[in-house]
Amino acid sequence: MNNIDFSTKVxxxxxxxxxxxxxxANDNIDLxxxxxxIHALLGENGAGKTTLMNVLYGLYLPTEGEIFINGEKVQITxxxxxxxxxxxxxxxxxxxxxxxxxxxxxxxxxxxxxxxxNWNTGHLDIKRATKEVEELSRKYGLYVDPNAKIxxxxxxxxxxxxxxxxxxxxxxxxxxxxxxxxxTPQEIEELIQIMKSLTGQGKTIxxxxxxxxEIKQAADYxxxxxxxxxxxxxKVSDVSEKDLAEKMVGRQVNFVVDKKDIEKGEVVLNxxxxxxxxxxxxxxxxxxxxxLHKGEILGIAGVDGNGQSELIEGxxxxxxxxxxxxILNGEDITNKTPKYIIERGISTIPEDRQRRGLVMDFxxxxxxxxxxxxxxxxxxxNKLNHDEIRKHAKELIxxxxxxxxxxDQLAKALSGGNQQKVIIAREVTNDPDVLIAAQPTRGLxxxxxEFVHKSxxxxxxxxxxxxxxxxxxxxxxxxxxRIAVIFDGKIVAxxxxxKADEKTLGYLMAGGGVDDERKQA
Amino acid sequence: MNALNDLGxxxxxxxxxxxxxxxxxxGGVMTxxxxxxxIGLEGMMxxxxxxxxxxxxxSGNPWLAFxxxxxxxxxxxxxxxxxxVTFSADQVVSGIAMNFxxxxxxxxxSRVFFEGATMTKPIPxxxxxPRPLNGVFAQNSFLDLVFNxxxxxxxxxxxVFIVWYILYKTKIGLRIRAxxxxxxxxxxxxxxxxxxxxxxxxxSGVFAGFGGAAMSLAxxxxxxxxxxxGQGFIALAAMIFGKWTPQGSMWACLLFGVAQGLVVYLGxxxxxxxxxxxxxxxxVLTLIILMSFVGKVTGPAANGVPYExxxx
Numbered sequence: 124m125n126n127i128d129f130s131t132k133v134x135x136x137x138x139x140x141x142x143x144x145x146x147x148a149n150d151n152i153d154l155x156x157x158x159x160x161i162h163a164l165l166g167e168n169g170a171g172k173t174t175l176m177n178v179l180y181g182l183y184l185p186t187e188g189e190i191f192i193n194g195e196k197v198q199i200t201x202x203x204x205x206x207x208x209x210x211x212x213x214x215x216x217x218x219x220x221x222x223x224x225x226x227x228x229x230x231x232x233x234x235x236x237x238x239x240x241n242w243n244t245g246h247l248d249i250k251r252a253t254k255e256v257e258e259l260s261r262k263y264g265l266y267v268d269p270n271a272k273i274x275x276x277x278x279x280x281x282x283x284x285x286x287x288x289x290x291x292x293x294x295x296x297x298x299x300x301x302x303x304x305x306x307t308p309q310e311i312e313e314l315i316q317i318m319k320s321l322t323g324q325g326k327t328i329x330x331x332x333x334x335x336x337e338i339k340q341a342a343d344y345x346x347x348x349x350x351x352x353x354x355x356x357x358k359v360s361d362v363s364e365k366d367l368a369e370k371m372v373g374r375q376v377n378f379v380v381d382k383k384d385i386e387k388g389e390v391v392l393n394x395x396x397x398x399x400x401x402x403x404x405x406x407x408x409x410x411x412x413x414x415l416h417k418g419e420i421l422g423i424a425g426v427d428g429n430g431q432s433e434l435i436e437g438x439x440x441x442x443x444x445x446x447x448x449x450i451l452n453g454e455d456i457t458n459k460t461p462k463y464i465i466e467r468g469i470s471t472i473p474e475d476r477q478r479r480g481l482v483m484d485f486x487x488x489x490x491x492x493x494x495x496x497x498x499x500x501x502x503x504x505n506k507l508n509h510d511e512i513r514k515h516a517k518e519l520i521x522x523x524x525x526x527x528x529x530x531d532q533l534a535k536a537l538s539g540g541n542q543q544k545v546i547i548a549r550e551v552t553n554d555p556d557v558l559i560a561a562q563p564t565r566g567l568x569x570x571x572x573e574f575v576h577k578s579x580x581x582x583x584x585x586x587x588x589x590x591x592x593x594x595x596x597x598x599x600x601x602x603x604x605r606i607a608v609i610f611d612g613k614i615v616a617x618x619x620x621x622k623a624d625e626k627t628l629g630y631l632m633a634g635g636g637v638d639d640e641r642k643q644a
Numbered sequence: 645m646n647a648l649n650d651l652g653x654x655x656x657x658x659x660x661x662x663x664x665x666x667x668x669x670x671g672g673v674m675t676x677x678x679x680x681x682x683i684g685l686e687g688m689m690x691x692x693x694x695x696x697x698x699x700x701x702x703s704g705n706p707w708l709a710f711x712x713x714x715x716x717x718x719x720x721x722x723x724x725x726x727x728x729v730t731f732s733a734d735q736v737v738s739g740i741a742m743n744f745x746x747x748x749x750x751x752x753x754s755r756v757f758f759e760g761a762t763m764t765k766p767i768p769x770x771x772x773x774p775r776p777l778n779g780v781f782a783q784n785s786f787l788d789l790v791f792n793x794x795x796x797x798x799x800x801x802x803x804v805f806i807v808w809y810i811l812y813k814t815k816i817g818l819r820i821r822a823x824x825x826x827x828x829x830x831x832x833x834x835x836x837x838x839x840x841x842x843x844x845x846x847x848s849g850v851f852a853g854f855g856g857a858a859m860s861l862a863x864x865x866x867x868x869x870x871x872x873x874g875q876g877f878i879a880l881a882a883m884i885f886g887k888w889t890p891q892g893s894m895w896a897c898l899l900f901g902v903a904q905g906l907v908v909y910l911g912x913x914x915x916x917x918x919x920x921x922x923x924x925x926x927x928v929l930t931l932i933i934l935m936s937f938v939g940k941v942t943g944p945a946a947n948g949v950p951y952e953x954x955x956x
Contacts, residue, residue: 182832203834218829220822221945231822232833234815245814288833 126159126322127343132194133158133296133327134179139188141174148174149185150351156296156329156344159322163342163359164331165371167568168539171351172331173215176298180212181205192296211289215301215331217281221274225267226253229288259290264320278427279310286317297321299330303337307426308596308629315341333371335364347371372569380576380601383584387604388417391588392469392557397447397457399430399437407433409612410447415557420579420589422603422620424596426632430612431592432474435561438590439471440464452556465494470555472546472563474592476539480546483535487525488516490534491549523548524574540571547578558582561592576602596625610634652789654905659793661908662901663800664689664858668879669886669893670807671717671851676888677811678844679824681948683739684724685852686876687746688717692856694750697764697867698757704771706861710796713857714850720746721849722842729841732950743876751869763868764860773862794862796854803851807890820844824944827951837951852876874927881930888943896933903929 134156141149148171156162164172177183179190181199190197192208199205205212219228226249235252237244253269260267265283273281282302289297299318303311318328318341332338338345338359345362347354347370354370368376392415401407408430415421425431436442438449440461449457456464473479481490492501492512500511516530525537525544534542543563550558560579564572579602582589593599599606603620608631616631668685675682682688692713700709724742727733751762758764773794781788811817822830823840831837855875860867878900885899886892903926911919 201834202832206834212832214832218826218832220825220829222825223818223822227818228829231818231830232835234818236815245816247813247815247818 126325128158131158132156133192134329135191135194136175136179137189137191139175139178139190140186141171141178141183142186147351149178151188152348152351152353154346154353155356156327158327159325160344161318161322161328161330161342163338163345164329164348165333165335165338165345165367166348167333167371168566169568170348170371172348173300175348176212176300176329176331179205180210180298206292206294209293209295210298211286211292211294211296212298213282213285213289213300213302215304217285219273219281219284222272224270224272225276225284226256226269228273228284229256229291233292256287256291259287263287263290263317263324265290265317278305279307279313282306282310282314283317286321295325296327296329299328301331301333303332303334305427305594307633308625309633311337335367338367339364349373368569376569380580382580385418385584385586387419388586390414391417391452392590393448393450394438395448395450397437397449398445399433399442400445401430401433406445407612408437411609411613412447413607413614413617415588415590417556417588418583418586419604420583420591420602422591422593422599422606423609423614424593424599424606424628424632425609427594429609431561431609433612434609435471435474435559435592438464438559439469462494465553465555468553468556469559470550470553470557471559472543472550472561474561474565476542476546477535481534481542484533486516486531486533487520487537487545488512488530490545491516491519494549494553519545519548519552540567540574543567543571543575547575551578551582555587557588557590559590559592562594563591564593564595564598596628600625600628608632648786649784649789650909652786654902654909656789656793656905657908658898658901658905659790659797660863660901661904662897663794663797664855664863664875665879665882665897665900666800666804666894667855667858668852668876669883669897670803670890671848671855672880672883673807673811673886673888673890673893674820674844674851675721675848676883676947677824677944678820678841679827679944679946679949679951680725680728680841680845681735681739682721682724682742682845682848683736683877683880684720684742684746685739685848685855685880686872686874687743688720688849688852689856689859689876689879690746690750690872691720692717692853693860693872694754694764694856694867695853696857697767697860697865698753700767700771700861701765701866702757704768706767706771706773709861710773710854710857713861714853717849717851717853717856718846719849721846721852724849725842725845728950729838729845732952735948735950747869747872750867754867764866766866767861769865772865773858794858796858796862799854800858801894803854804890804894811890816840816843821944823951824946827946831951831953837953841951852879855879878926878930881934884941884943885933885937887941900926900929 132155136154139149139152152175166172178185181201181204184200190199197208230252235248237246237248256269265287267280267283267287302314306314322328330342342359344356345359346356349371394411394413396410396412397408398406398410399408433442437444440459444457448455451467451469456467477483495501501508513530520528520530523544525541563575579589591602600620605617606620606623607614607617608628610632611634668689671685695716696709696713699712700706703709720742724738727738728735754762754764773796775792776795777792781792811821819835819840823837827837856872859871882896882900883893885896907922907925910917910922
């Protein structure tokens with residue numbers, strides 16, 4: 124806070140409106156950011172915060188409005204101009220070339236080349252570039268290994284590479300788009316330190332996020348955007364998380380999920396020492412064992428890429444299990460077909476709802492019967508019974524409040540939240556013994572998240588078992604009865620949810636517990 | 645003839661037949677590293693072979709002919725780039741169109757320039773590609789059989805080095821590879837993705853044109869409809885086998901060259917194998933290599949995916 128120079132407005136956006144056809148993504152938004160400030164942009168998915176920053180970075184042209192950088196009026200028509208004006212952007216999905224080294228990624232587009240007199244040879248000077256990158260990384264405390272390939276380094280380091288990329292181009296203003304979405308709690312802590320040290324050195328940071336806690340921890344000011352409109356700009360120290368949430372959503376928000384106290388029942392799913400390979404033929408799941416009981420939500424916490432996707436694919440029959448056993452209600456279902464596994468009582472809310480969960484070009488009604496189209500009453504012999512399919516769709520649309528209320532609507536025309544409702548409606552009506560929910564709230568807004576959480580808890584309260592896989596630690600901690608931590612394809616610890624705290628989980632997720640064991644051994 | 649000279653003969657023929665493949669495979673390396681699949685290389689080779697033979701016949705200057713062949717391939721590749729880069733057309737479909745267009749145009753123009761004939765008139769021996777090392781070694785000695793090659797053969801190997809240098813040591817090479825791996829990343833850094841792709845695709849056509857001319861101006865001395873029959877596809881297979889690198893593709897092309905060398909050599913001996921069966925060797929080899937390698941090696945991450953700037 125003491126870094127802020129209130130006399131210098133580095134960014135002033137006035138009356139920014141951005142329309143895509145009839146859709147107004149930004150509606151007359153004002154934004155002022157002072158030098159040395161960490162300014163948070165808060166809003167739900169689709170509220171228009173990323174659009175606003177894409178306007179600032181020159182990826183979109185505003186329909187109306189003016190932008191001033193350091194008091195000077197500018198027209199930012201492409202990213203090159205933004206870069207020239209000292210604006211750098213770290214995108215939510217990293218813009219890094221996996222096969223390139225850290226240095227190559229940083230210099231791309233602004234390459235260091237050998238010059239002979241006035242003649243630029245175009246020959247890359249990797250040695251000098253490496254030195255420049257090392258200096259930069261020392262100056263800002265952003266540790267990276269310059270010669271490592273991106274595909275071999277951690278997500279945290281990849282993010283530091285992205286920040287260095289912006290700094291290498293002389294950025295004074297950094298835009299970070301959802302920077303914590305992929306980080307462990309410890310890495311988030313580190314990132315906040317980096318942001319504070321950067322503002323200490325005169326940089327200005329805008330962070331786009333929907334996570335309230337991080338705003339409280341890191342930001343000085345916060346601008347809240349709802350449905351394309353600016354709601355307010357507040358000094359973060361003056362408001363509570365609850366205030367922020369209400370401004371973001373526009374109504375009261377209930378943070379706590381209501382759960383009945385119920386006894387967990389017998390074991391319904393027993394995963395015994397399974398090994399599953401990934402696409403590169405490495406053991407992604409490597410001797411994993413887990414027991415899932417009736418009437419519990421078992422959360423699997425872990426950083427992306429520790430075998431979660433392969434585990435789900437193995438359990439649902441999409442990927443072969445090399446060794447070990449999966450027992451469902453006493454029956455060995457290892458390496459059975461997906462159809463068989465669904466019929467035996469495992470239903471799944473898949474990780475990627477658009478690729479695995481729905482056929483995007485099918486109507487809602489057709490998507491509802493993907494798993495039961497071959498059964499009465501939806502088909503008779505080889506012929507589909509469209510009357511029954513529509514009737515079924517109408518019932519589910521009513522029951523799960525899917526919008527729009529039109530069973531002929533194509534899945535691709537639905538919002539993310541409604542797509543997820545279609546999937547949940549379909550899976551829950553299977554009345555499964557085990558419901559696997561993989562990243563069930565990824566990319567959804569608060570209202571939809573509440574709905575998903577309620578549905579999962581309902582399953583549990585009905586005595587069913589829920590296996591929840593999520594990268595959102597808050598979600599795991601709020602919903603689960605027990606929490607299993609996955610690291611490197613193994614369950615490294617199982618904790619009771621009421622005894623688990625974020626710090627311990629973060630430590631375990633980063634492989635902390637494993638190292639201790641190795642030291643002892 | 646002793647065994648050493650037989651070996652020399654095989655190596656010599658192999659090199660001669662490998663050269664056209666190397667040019668074309670290098671074209672494939674260029675375009676696919678920028679993320680554009682170009683199966684139209686076959687057609688670009690054909691038009692290059694025709695233009696090379698025609699310009700060679702009328703001008704008597706093999707170098708002018710060689711350059712014109714590259715130009716012709718480049719023009720065809722420009723069409724491919726317009727379709728695939730600017731209009732985001734399906735790259736395979738556009739490539740197939742090029743493979744109809746190249747031979748079709750060649751035969752049509754051949755009838756125009758050579759009194760209705762579907763083959764060009766032979767180029768006199770002294771107006772073909774020169775052999776820079778002719779007469780340095782004793783005639784028909786091992787060294788002579790191996791090294792007394794047309795200039796296009798030496799140039800092919802030089803081009804391998806040049807393409808390697810450009811791709812891995814220069815700024816433009818870094819940009820080409822970045823565009824093939826992650827075009828949006830390149831775009832956000834202010835690199836003109838379309839420009840880079842255009843450059844790489846056009847160069848691929850130029851190289852394929854060179855490859856065609858290396859057949860019609862050196863390996864043989866005229867153009868006919870069957871001259872380029874699958875070499876473009878074999879070169880593509882070699883590029884995959886060579887893991888999309890210039891040096892790897894070169895080794896793969898040499899292997900295919902040896903197959904061709906064996907075909908020619910065995911055809912000239914007393915071994916009683918039907919020539920049709922022998923002629924199958926390079927194609928069978930292509931099949932075997934593709935079956936055992938495709939799927940196991942991965943090319944540039946964004947290869948074959950059209951890039952659209954304003955789409956998330």
